[in-house]
Amino acid sequence: MPKISPKLAICIVYVAAMMMDGLDATIVGPALLAIGGALGVSPAATNMVEVSFLVSFALVIPAAGWLADRFGTRRVFLGALAVFTLASGLCGAATTAGGLVAARVLQGLAGGMLAPVGMAMLFRSFPPEERLGVSRFLMLPTTLAPALGPILGGFLTDHLSWRWVFWINLPLGLATVLFGLLALPEHVEEDAGRFDLRGFALATPGLGLLMFALGEGAARGWGDPLVLGAGLLGACLLALLIPAELRSPAPMLDLRLLADAPFRSAALVAVLASGGLLGMLYVFPLMYQDALGATALDAGLTVFPESLGLMLATAAIGWSFPRLGARRVMALGLLGAAAAFVLMSRVAPGTSPWAVRALLLAVGFFLGHAVLAVQTVVFDTIADEAMGRASSLLSVLRQIGGAAGVAASAAVLAASGGAGLGAYQAALLASVAFLGGALLFALQIRPAPAPQLRAEAEPSV
Template sequence: MRRDRIVPLIIAVALFMENMDSTVIATSLPAIAADIGTNPLALKLAVTSYLLSLAVFIPASGWTADRFGASVVFRAAIAVFMVGSIGCALSSSLTDFVFARILQGMGGAMMTPVGRIVLVRTISKRELVSAMAWVTMPALIGPVIGPPVGGFITTYFSWHWIFLINIPIGIAGILLASRYIENVRAETHERFDVVGMIYAGLGIAGIAFGLSVAGLNFLPWSIVIGLVVGGAIFVAAYLIHAKRTPVPALDLTLFRIPTFRASVVGGFIFRVGIGALPFLLPLMLQLGFGLTPFHSGLITFAAAAGAMGMKAATAGLLRRFGFRNILLINTFISAAFLAVCALFTEATPPAIMIALLFVGGFCRSLQFTSINTLAYADIEPARVSRATSLVSVAQQLSMSTGVAIGALAVDLTAAWHGHTQLIAADFPPAFVIVAGISVLSVLIFVRLPLDAGAELSGRASITTKDPDAKI
């Protein structure tokens, strides 16, 4: 198999393992809690500790890859994730389980950004769109099939296999990465911004954790607000620090590049809406319609199938229409298929739901691949690692924000209806709200040049035809 095909596949498998594992334990918490002698509410710490670890260590990923080489760090990240997985399976107490999840988060924090660095540095720009489609799919598929897979494994086998299944996958990933992934690294080694990483890590962790638990009735609102405000204070401290540091942990000057700015800011807004879907849809199907986790998973898997179907078509569509046109038009289409979930009822035939989710997954995959690839359109090779760290941080925050808004919308609707137990009627407003937020991303994408990312898509540059073309 050609290197430009197998390298994205290796990275995709590793990222799928990380993305699915972050959600797969959701339906298995009661079984795990009973086995290690704690209650499911306390075990939520295992979920949030993973998120915190991910947020804290992402800013260090770019520098680490530059210093030690992308292949070395990528393999080490898989190894750390595997050790954390073994730790989870062997845990006999809540403390053991939380520490194991923190270790998993450390590995996951390196896998995603470093995997992208490998792609950008080893794949030609003309092949980057197709390669990035492979990397995009795990983020779309993992959260959708994670809960039903976790429920299936826990029901018919044992919760331990949720984590042990990562071991053969990880070993295969390390062996294949050793053979096919070059150990690309930066030519010059810059000093690591330790203070900046602390500020950024604490800021991101506070905001991401606070937003993730907002509306979930996990912590008192005073603590949630304290976490978000505290995180914002650390972010502000980082912004002041970054202006005084030659090489900050997160290079905010990258936002001066139009394509990067559109990818990160527009992508953040789009993901805030779309990121709520894997959270809202299973809840509506299970709590609102009374389906089992396994049966709801069979329906939501249609979105993952649609995402996989888009892989082959992405490069051709971008070459035909260009990044700007795709992002503008597909934003409305993707949001529409998200909003249509508000029309689902217990009487809606499963075939109709599956068909709509399949097409919606197809469109979201196109949007995510376009956004992820556009970020690197005008990035100099020496700044790839910094760009990747910033992209990963933005994605982490956007997904957390999306879940928080979706949960809050459902809670407010339930309060308006005057009951505490969620019913099907509590979910439609949430789908409409998050779809409306996603649509707002067009305000960012519309400012892109008409020929944005032309070298990546293989589309002829418009500026060469009409230097006075309007943006």
């Protein structure tokens, strides 16, 4: 094999891995109805396919940096990519809902390490003056994959099988792992520091059990002993986590940062906006297929404009943010998205598909503005030495917010009958409630005079 520049090798492996990771975040939605039908579970119960991935993804983020420093970025990154690829194969081969959820947990644990470890490889390879140019070059393929995910998921479900929404990762994953073994350089830190084992031991089962209870409550019923026991035990573990993290000199999740009021308000806006968006993206494809008779491909094509709206928001935010300020951009964005959600809940069998797509475009445009504004100001009051811990905390909270949004929508769907247009409409309104909560916290953010948009802020809805 010809010798390849380490910088080029890192870029190739990073882009391939982020495309797989990003695609997996959006490709499954249009396939959920087919998955539920094949595995014998109700539409409301399919929420665990998404919730299990989101929660396990979040749990490993704080540990990713330490693992990479301790064992080497190349070893950890390629190991995570290999496990992610294996888990994709297991997801596609699942014959029971429980087997699919277990494989999704494994996939999430591996996927949660790819972005932070991959970013560390990039930053160590490129000096500061080259990073912006590299980021812009890599942004197109890594944002295109999640944008195309709904269309690809719908096409594969309709023309092959829902199993191919997972198996599509296998050829690219295997090729990337083999290429990385041959071309990637290794880097190991001499002193990786201490790992917060107590925090990890409390957070992992605590969040897992609580999200299991929220997800399974929709299928088993809230009075089920397993649901009640898991929920209570998870809540107790998380209650123990808070004082443990506050006392730890090197916490896995630095909860002390939430004492900073501007950071706390902006973070809660991001968390609740994520819950609202992912709850809608879970419910609406199910509603469009199950209650309105659309195909999986139709559902994917209808959801796709949300990504286009986000791209438009990325272009427009440079004009709107300096003129309106963070609080107004967030408030208007959240109000616009909430209005679009309400109108989506009124979609009926005779509604034009183009009208529905226009609503999804509006969701991306308005919610994209709100999220980009949050990303621009959320770290304004955080000291430089705490920036890494604040970023890790925000990433974890945003993933948990998304999982809570999906679980809440599924719970409302199940409580409203689990099927039928009315049940889906009620579940969509639950997502509106998340955006309403985000709006309340956005209004607490003090306006700043004519701020300049930061070039490094990238959309991550």
